[in-house]
Amino acid sequence: MSLDTLTTPAALVDVNRMNRNIARMQQRLDALGVRFRPHVKTTKCEPIVRAQIAAGAQGITVSTLKEAEQFFEKGIGDIVYAVGMAPGKLQQALALRRRGCDLKIIVDNLRCAEAIAAFGREHHEAFEVWIELDVDGHRSGIAPEDDLLIAVGRALADGGMTLGGVLAHAGSSYEYDTHEALVRIAEQERAGTVRGAQRLRAAGLRCPVVSIGSTPTALCAEHLEGVTEVRAGVYVMFDLVMHNVGVCETSDIALSVLTTVIGHQEEKGWAIVDAGWMAMSRDRGTQRQKRDFGYGLVCNEAGDVLGDYLMSSANQEHGIVSRTGAPDKNIAGRFPVGTRLRILPNHACATGAQHPEYQALTEKGTLESWPRFYGW
Amino acid sequence: MSLDTLTTPAALVDVNRMNRNIARMQQRLDALGVRFRPHVKTTKCEPIVRAQIAAGAQGITVSTLKEAEQFFEKGIGDIVYAVGMAPGKLQQALALRRRGCDLKIIVDNLRCAEAIAAFGREHHEAFEVWIELDVDGHRSGIAPEDDLLIAVGRALADGGMTLGGVLAHAGSSYEYDTHEALVRIAEQERAGTVRGAQRLRAAGLRCPVVSIGSTPTALCAEHLEGVTEVRAGVYVMFDLVMHNVGVCETSDIALSVLTTVIGHQEEKGWAIVDAGWMAMSRDRGTQRQKRDFGYGLVCNEAGDVLGDYLMSSANQEHGIVSRTGAPDKNIAGRFPVGTRLRILPNHACATGAQHPEYQALTEKGTLESWPRFYGW
Incomplete structure (x- = not known):
């Protein structure tokens, strides 16, 4: 893999x-x-x-x-x-x-x-x-x-x-x-x-x-x-809450959720992705902080922050990615169907808990599956 | 069990x-x-x-x-x-x-x-x-x-x-x-x-x-x-969001989270319980509805709503139960350490997803473990 x-x-x-x-x-x-x-x-x-x-x-x-x-x-x-x-x-x-x-x-x-x-x-x-x-x-x-x-x-x-x-x-x-x-x-x-x-x-x-x-x-x-x-x-892991607290940069955040663009609402400037709150968690920990990141900050597949694109809304298995401020009417051109993005999470503890395993991108460039457990 | x-x-x-x-x-x-x-x-x-x-x-x-x-x-x-x-x-x-x-x-x-x-x-x-x-x-x-x-x-x-x-x-x-x-x-x-x-x-x-x-x-x-x-x-299952929408009563809500009181802050009117957002989910779906139930509505162990007690705040494995309005300074007397409560959830889909299984209280009064799965 x-x-x-x-x-x-x-x-x-x-x-x-x-x-x-x-x-x-x-x-x-x-x-x-x-x-x-x-x-x-x-x-x-x-x-x-x-x-x-x-x-x-x-x-x-x-x-x-x-x-x-x-x-x-x-x-x-x-x-x-x-x-x-x-x-x-x-x-x-x-x-x-x-x-x-x-x-x-x-x-x-x-x-x-x-x-x-x-x-x-x-x-x-x-x-x-x-x-x-x-x-x-x-x-x-x-x-x-x-x-x-x-x-x-x-x-x-x-x-x-x-x-x-x-x-x-x-x-x-x-x-x-x-x-x-x-x-x-x-x-x-x-x-x-x-x-x-x-x-x-x-x-x-x-x-x-x-x-x-x-x-x-x-x-x-x-x-x-x-x-x-x-x-x-x-x-x-660090996360966006810790970024807002001021103890890390976004480039320190080690956890992200990989997702795929599955559609758009172009007039609204929305890209629809296949990660919703089930993958991100419902944690909105940045809501009352100095910058509200919605459900997460959007990066490209390589992990570079893309500017002002956030997961602004989420349903169970759908996320809405949009630009802060004026809608990006070219979002379908920017992120065509099939585009893979990474979303930095508000809260690493909550986001991790939604997943049976981490996919670890090692320093050698290989991918390893690291299981995690849940429940009581 | x-x-x-x-x-x-x-x-x-x-x-x-x-x-x-x-x-x-x-x-x-x-x-x-x-x-x-x-x-x-x-x-x-x-x-x-x-x-x-x-x-x-x-x-x-x-x-x-x-x-x-x-x-x-x-x-x-x-x-x-x-x-x-x-x-x-x-x-x-x-x-x-x-x-x-x-x-x-x-x-x-x-x-x-x-x-x-x-x-x-x-x-x-x-x-x-x-x-x-x-x-x-x-x-x-x-x-x-x-x-x-x-x-x-x-x-x-x-x-x-x-x-x-x-x-x-x-x-x-x-x-x-x-x-x-x-x-x-x-x-x-x-x-x-x-x-x-x-x-x-x-x-x-x-x-x-x-x-x-x-x-x-x-x-x-x-x-x-x-x-x-x-x-x-x-x-x-129904849930508190559906209650606020107006399509069910709290007595229709079939899912709850069983929790135990582990401590108090009496002056603040808080009981601390062993269910936090990991057990309830981070879903705050009632936040913008006509009644905000915090992280959930408190019932006794038998499942009867106890009035105005909510899980007003939650950390990963801690919940804070308090009365709406004036603090209940007698909360330690009302819910002593070891008291078991049930919390009705905001959103049954999100709360269920935090648990590897449901504990089903059958119509015969027995308890069965019903596994659920997660992940992609």
Whole structure:
């Protein structure tokens, strides 16, 4: 299979760009003196995670226990499941640990902490638990100054569990688009997480791991004093949301969707392509950012951006490609039926998830099929 | 496996509601005197398509050639692939026809029509081709009055292909929310498609099939004179978009996502659940409708709507459930950690596609796993 004969739509990975992105993040975190634990929810794809580990990553972060199971089966044992533990999933976590997986789970409330401790004691298993901190109000976690933090720490320690550390994710970093603002939110994430660790230690509780991370803060933090590890995921592909945040160029985006022109509405300046939201995902993450890219930015088959052409609208298996501003009445001449285009996505995690495999364009110019998995 | 022990998130199908939806559409189209060819892109799931056929459906509509291949392997041979044919996919279509599949393909431009005819002659295959009409300006197709229609018809007929009919889809019907407007767009879809067929026949070309359809127009058309078949897909599940359009009640929605509460931010009135956009999809189809349901409407585990609680925000594996209006400061008391909720989705096609299987709650109260497929 070559790029010319690949059935469309297909999720293409430019391996050269991907490797550059992997090296950039690893070099940066090495220079900052912290371990790197990439979030594999972006790709759920073994060859990509292998490349991250080969470059220096230590352990992985997952968003589902299925990811933990799949990667543990591939020989990766150092795993943090970075979504608050549901008591109903403890049996599944226990089974992984019994098989030898060094699985860490997280918690941000007393009820779950007590449920973990009770289940752990019942099964003679000292789960390693990290406490989730809220450093920016965007989602889950305990505020570093909240006394609940100490109460949860004690419930785990007194309950016989291993209190392994604290973890935060400054998800609000996606809402900024200047370097100054990103430096500020990165410092807020670092300082808040370190503060939580200090409070636990001052209360006589152990807290060896101080884990933070998001792609924007990892790339913008000025120092990471007190932090032991960073998690980031989308950097491996980058996407248009990250472009708008200001941490990559479009020429860094390693994921695109290959599509074929199947028709036109010439008066409207539309080319109709065979990739719709099923191939791009419904993610409209750039909608509220400084530039709205619709469902994606149009490139030629070689991957060069073609200017102001966007996938402006999408149905399940149809995309509408049009020029920003005045309609291109010559669109049928510019992109005749059969023309193959690549569309850069808003959000690499969401777009990748729509595809059973990536088609990897290797640095040697060959094409390899890299399977990914989905579900729970 | 029972509902209590099912791992979350999971895509639940209420089989009783689904069967009621199937019966409603079939009875309606029987009364209107047309054949029904359901669009299976909504579910891509054999037991559901079998139920549609058992109720009286004749043939299926697909959005990808993979759907055609998968359902042909299950013994369903009468298939229309309702996305404009890309010349590069003709080999795949030919292979299906050679295996005995009665696959129909569609076209809306001369270049594709000529490519189909050339390829067909080269391979001694008279493809059955339907011409796609544009009845509402929303996407693809040839306007019924455009002379291009006759030119494409002649290119196919003179090229030795079988001109099987015309096909239209009034996708803009999703934009209305009154019965009067839906009756009007349904009549526009019917009249425009019949007009296209009449023009082809007047030009001496055959046009046995006159195929129209969308869920809203199928449910609102006052008569279907001149139409031979209707296609509709989402009616089998219904969803919040269809609720806002006005063609179903929330108590008709057969698909929901089962999720577990994993934490809270009490001051904000948030419950955090373990279903995010990966489980719900990124579809925000109600955003511009009369009621914006966020990422979905919250029900208890039994499936009863709980009032004004929505999934107001979503990350990949986290959803935020909150009350519309003033924050519910008692949300942790109302939905304690471990509480299981069901979320009705904006768009059943998009939400289903995120899941490797449906968990079907049968009329007998048992739970069955019904696999679905994805990819191209």
